[in-house]
Amino acid sequence: MAKYDLVIIGSGPGGYVAAIRASQWGLKTAVVEKDPFLGGTCLHVGCIPTKVFLHHADLYDNFKRAEEFGFEVKGLKVNWPSMLARKDKIVKKHAGGIAALFKKNKVESITGSWGRIAGPGRVAVEKDGKVSELETTYTMLATGSEARSLPGVEIDGNTILTNREILLLESIPKSLVVVGSGAVGVEFASIFRTFGAEVTILEMLPRVVPLEDEDISAELAKAFQKKGIRIQLESVVESVNKDAQGATITYKDRTGKSASIAAEKVLIAVGRRPLIDNIGIENTKAKLERGFVHTDAYSETAEPRLYAIGDIVAGLPQLAHAASMEGIIAVGRMAGKDVQPFDRKRCPNATYCEPQIGSIGLTEKQAREAGFEVKTGKFPFLANSKASILGQHEGFIKVVAEAKYGELLGVHAIGPLATEIIAEPTSALGLEATLDDMAATVHAHPTVWEAMGDAFNSVRGLTINY
Ligand SMILES: Cc1cc2nc3c(=O)[nH]c(=O)nc-3n(C[C@H](O)[C@H](O)[C@H](O)COP(=O)(O)OP(=O)(O)OC[C@H]3O[C@@H](n4cnc5c(N)ncnc54)[C@H](O)[C@@H]3O)c2cc1C
Numbered sequence: 001m002a003k004y005d006l007v008i009i010g011s012g013p014g015g016y017v018a019a020i021r022a023s024q025w026g027l028k029t030a031v032v033e034k035d036p037f038l039g040g041t042c043l044h045v046g047c048i049p050t051k052v053f054l055h056h057a058d059l060y061d062n063f064k065r066a067e068e069f070g071f072e073v074k075g076l077k078v079n080w081p082s083m084l085a086r087k088d089k090i091v092k093k094h095a096g097g098i099a100a101l102f103k104k105n106k107v108e109s110i111t112g113s114w115g116r117i118a119g120p121g122r123v124a125v126e127k128d129g130k131v132s133e134l135e136t137t138y139t140m141l142a143t144g145s146e147a148r149s150l151p152g153v154e155i156d157g158n159t160i161l162t163n164r165e166i167l168l169l170e171s172i173p174k175s176l177v178v179v180g181s182g183a184v185g186v187e188f189a190s191i192f193r194t195f196g197a198e199v200t201i202l203e204m205l206p207r208v209v210p211l212e213d214e215d216i217s218a219e220l221a222k223a224f225q226k227k228g229i230r231i232q233l234e235s236v237v238e239s240v241n242k243d244a245q246g247a248t249i250t251y252k253d254r255t256g257k258s259a260s261i262a263a264e265k266v267l268i269a270v271g272r273r274p275l276i277d278n279i280g281i282e283n284t285k286a287k288l289e290r291g292f293v294h295t296d297a298y299s300e301t302a303e304p305r306l307y308a309i310g311d312i313v314a315g316l317p318q319l320a321h322a323a324s325m326e327g328i329i330a331v332g333r334m335a336g337k338d339v340q341p342f343d344r345k346r347c348p349n350a351t352y353c354e355p356q357i358g359s360i361g362l363t364e365k366q367a368r369e370a371g372f373e374v375k376t377g378k379f380p381f382l383a384n385s386k387a388s389i390l391g392q393h394e395g396f397i398k399v400v401a402e403a404k405y406g407e408l409l410g411v412h413a414i415g416p417l418a419t420e421i422i423a424e425p426t427s428a429l430g431l432e433a434t435l436d437d438m439a440a441t442v443h444a445h446p447t448v449w450e451a452m453g454d455a456f457n458s459v460r461g462l463t464i465n466y
Helices: 015-024 040-045 047-064 080-104 183-194 214-227 320-334 364-369 385-390 423-430 435-439 450-458
Strands: 002-009 029-032 108-110 114-119 122-127 130-141 145-147 175-179 198-202 230-232 236-243 246-252 258-263 265-268 272-274 306-308 349-351 357-361 374-380 396-402 408-414
Touching: 002 015, 002 114, 002 320, 015 029, 015 080, 015 320, 029 130, 040 047, 040 080, 047 080, 047 183, 080 108, 114 130, 130 320, 175 183, 175 246, 175 258, 183 198, 183 214, 183 349, 198 258, 214 230, 214 357, 214 364, 214 396, 214 408, 246 265, 357 423, 364 374, 364 396, 364 408, 374 450, 385 450, 396 450, 408 423, 408 450, 435 450
Parallel strands: 002 029, 002 130, 029 108, 130 306, 175 198, 175 265, 198 230
Antiparallel strands: 114 122, 122 130, 145 272, 236 246, 246 258, 349 357, 357 408, 374 396, 396 408
């Protein structure tokens, strides 16, 4: 029987990153992956393909404004098949990149194989009906998640879609209803609206991107409505029925009345369920919390030497970078390194719709509910010179700070490069920085990032540019 220090089941951003770091720390590591390729949801049907399309949508938006930028562009057309081809090329390149990194780092890759816990220190690997076993000191579950549907709504992959099938559409639909306005829902709404689809978002809660600060939700709703995206809030979908034109979605609107809307395609984006069926977890001491795996701050389950990371973990934001960081910390722990536990409050959120959203830490409401005396400041991109150069003036940065000592509690940005400039407050919160520290930080000019400096100063009414 092959013997390892660590066997990881799943090669998404949790599993593959953990494997490389484990190898760097000297652990003999194997990764079992059911798909014939490496990279998981993030690379194949999540972060990367959606960001390719969002970048293309951004370019298209700019081309449409060519005259404003001093260009004459004639005959501008969207070539959807070549966009699909570019997306596939990028995904393939990066899947090959992970395989090359595994080789370089001597991580054994066992693809096209279903992994399952066979007992303490044993992982069963099933390929083409044949089962073999690996012996291992540590086991890590990194099996990820898949899209949930709604009760009674069957995903047929042709009209009623999840993030998987929508990425394979052969043409841009005339109309699209997006059920759910979390990150996945608003990103696809943004992409397809830019390329000309009539888009309607149905959201059960009273605001879009409901996990973000309330001001961010309001700003995104305003920007989306300006683009022509219809938003129906407090709308509960009751049924989705296919017909010759596509589907009819029936929902209860905010007044409690039944309403319906027809669309060529429907995207169900109502959250993701952990993939933990048939992986042998039921025969271990690991505890579940509403279907997710409960772990300690270092990702160990209640079963000794069994770790779980990423989208299957209870209470963890379902984000690629959260999965990766958990993996890095967990293998550091296995290798006896001095690692800090994962601080879930210090994990940035990034949503790449147009306008983008980047956020970290507490929202204003959460800060007040946590008992802080709160002071906030806001700086609009309207007053940032690089935003003028880019021609992207929408949005603002909102800073939430503790009133007396100026401790940074949260930063919420919506607008140009928001997913990039959130890097600064992410480090700042990690280092427990105060408004004084941030006010003393030099921000390069002219940058979009510079707006962050103004935003920190805005809490004390000391903004220069607004
Ligand atoms: C449309 C979309 C866009 C997204 N965009 C972003 C983004 O921009 N930024 C971001 O941070 N996050 C984004 N996410 C979330 C991100 O994709 C996930 O948080 C991340 O992929 C989770 O990583 P993971 O390693 O836990 O699982 P996954 O990436 O899901 O990987 C799990 C792997 O395990 C394999 N597996 C499962 N069961 C078994 C088994 N029994 N045996 C062998 N292999 C198995 C699967 O085949 C898969 O390869 C997005 C998600 C979606 C759906």
